[in-house]
Amino acid sequence: MQAEISPQQGQELLKLLVNNQLPDQQGRYGPFGGCYAPETLVPALRRLAGEIERYLGDDEFMARLDTQLRTWVGRPTPLTPAPELGRRWGAEVYLKREDLAHTGAHKINNALGQAMLAKEMGAERVIAETGAGQHGVATAAACARVGMPCTVYMGAIDIQRQAPNVDRMYQLGAEVVAVESGDQTLRAAIDEAFRNWVADPHRSYYLLGSAVGPHPYPYLVQRLQSVIGTEARAQMLQQTGELPDVAVACVGGGSNAIGLFHPLLGDESIELLGVEAGGRSADLGENSATLATGKPGVLHGSYSVLLYDDDGQIQETHSVSAGLDYPGVGPEHSLLKTIGRVSYKSATDTEALESLQECCAAEGILPALETAHAFAGARKWAQENPGKRILIGLSGRGDKDMPTLSQHIPNRGAGRS
Numbered sequence: 001m002q003a004e005i006s007p008q009q010g011q012e013l014l015k016l017l018v019n020n021q022l023p024d025q026q027g028r029y030g031p032f033g034g035c036y037a038p039e040t041l042v043p044a045l046r047r048l049a050g051e052i053e054r055y056l057g058d059d060e061f062m063a064r065l066d067t068q069l070r071t072w073v074g075r076p077t078p079l080t081p082a083p084e085l086g087r088r089w090g091a092e093v094y095l096k097r098e099d100l101a102h103t104g105a106h107k108i109n110n111a112l113g114q115a116m117l118a119k120e121m122g123a124e125r126v127i128a129e130t131g132a133g134q135h136g137v138a139t140a141a142a143c144a145r146v147g148m149p150c151t152v153y154m155g156a157i158d159i160q161r162q163a164p165n166v167d168r169m170y171q172l173g174a175e176v177v178a179v180e181s182g183d184q185t186l187r188a189a190i191d192e193a194f195r196n197w198v199a200d201p202h203r204s205y206y207l208l209g210s211a212v213g214p215h216p217y218p219y220l221v222q223r224l225q226s227v228i229g230t231e232a233r234a235q236m237l238q239q240t241g242e243l244p245d246v247a248v249a250c251v252g253g254g255s256n257a258i259g260l261f262h263p264l265l266g267d268e269s270i271e272l273l274g275v276e277a278g279g280r281s282a283d284l285g286e287n288s289a290t291l292a293t294g295k296p297g298v299l300h301g302s303y304s305v306l307l308y309d310d311d312g313q314i315q316e317t318h319s320v321s322a323g324l325d326y327p328g329v330g331p332e333h334s335l336l337k338t339i340g341r342v343s344y345k346s347a348t349d350t351e352a353l354e355s356l357q358e359c360c361a362a363e364g365i366l367p368a369l370e371t372a373h374a375f376a377g378a379r380k381w382a383q384e385n386p387g388k389r390i391l392i393g394l395s396g397r398g399d400k401d402m403p404t405l406s407q408h409i410p411n412r413g414a415g416r417s
Ligand SMILES: *Cc1c(COP(=O)(O)O)cnc(C)c1O
Pocket: 105, 106, 107, 134, 209, 210, 211, 250, 251, 252, 253, 254, 255, 256, 257, 323, 324, 368, 370, 371, 395, 396, 397
């Protein structure tokens, strides 16, 4: 079943999105989104939707959030010109530096905002799930900052693969619970976090890490991450006097991309490009390129595009970058793809690794492997569109990826004897 939207309906939906009139009361972005949650959670999700309206519309709360973003997260993050990449690509390149945000990626914008909201709502503890551990670290830090106990569910396999992040979470005071069920990775961890929340939806707050899940999470995460695009738009105008011709971001669940794109949706002259993980190949199971190859269905409480096989089984995914390794994507992206406002491409593991090395050598910046997919996509776009102004969402820093990098890229300094 493919969602059909006429071009005229598409234009109307885009106008609603730009005017912040989507999602609708049911949490729908056109045909996508909604709230497919267990009965027991529906009251908690309804209450959350109400509290979001209340607090994100409250000047006093927003001023406090803004102060924390400035003084603790380090916002605004810089907009950095990348002249050597520009010379190599035949373009003008600018980088929005979320790698310089506290804990090293955009994830802290969302974790901090939700932790503050949880505190306001009177929750006594925060529950979160994490795959690669980056969202767990951001959540642990934000919870410590606002003074709230925090339990992070993490697949047993991921705990082994991501040991340094597990240690960071412990140091920041979080309790990390190993999930031994299901696939023992992110998908099982999300199921377990939801189960735990169902058991105590009043005293606990579920802090979700990407623009996915049942309504109102995709909307809440978009609102909290839109600081990226709002700042970048103003910085482009201030530093260059012009808007970019294209804005490019990597897409896992879609939070850094929606944060960059959403404030630019109304600028018709700006092309928007999301880059997914093309993994080893285009075959099902060999990548995480959800929008490129998936079909609509329900996962983790939301109707969106997913990777599943002919029997309806959710697919195992693969990407060299753990943060993109998820078989779903946020519902706003599914709508933006369907109406053609954003185009989605993929970059393979190999292309991402090459682009990571290119960014290191050209600009002295080690991006995250997730982010490297955006660089690979931007580079291809530049080849097809010479002489343009390109804005890249640099979602995070690559220090966490050193174990993977040393496996894939021979260390020129090693072996001296
Ligand atoms: C988690 C992560 C991503 C992917 O998540 P989105 O929700 O798609 O943004 C991308 N980049 C970095 C650095 C990450 O840590």
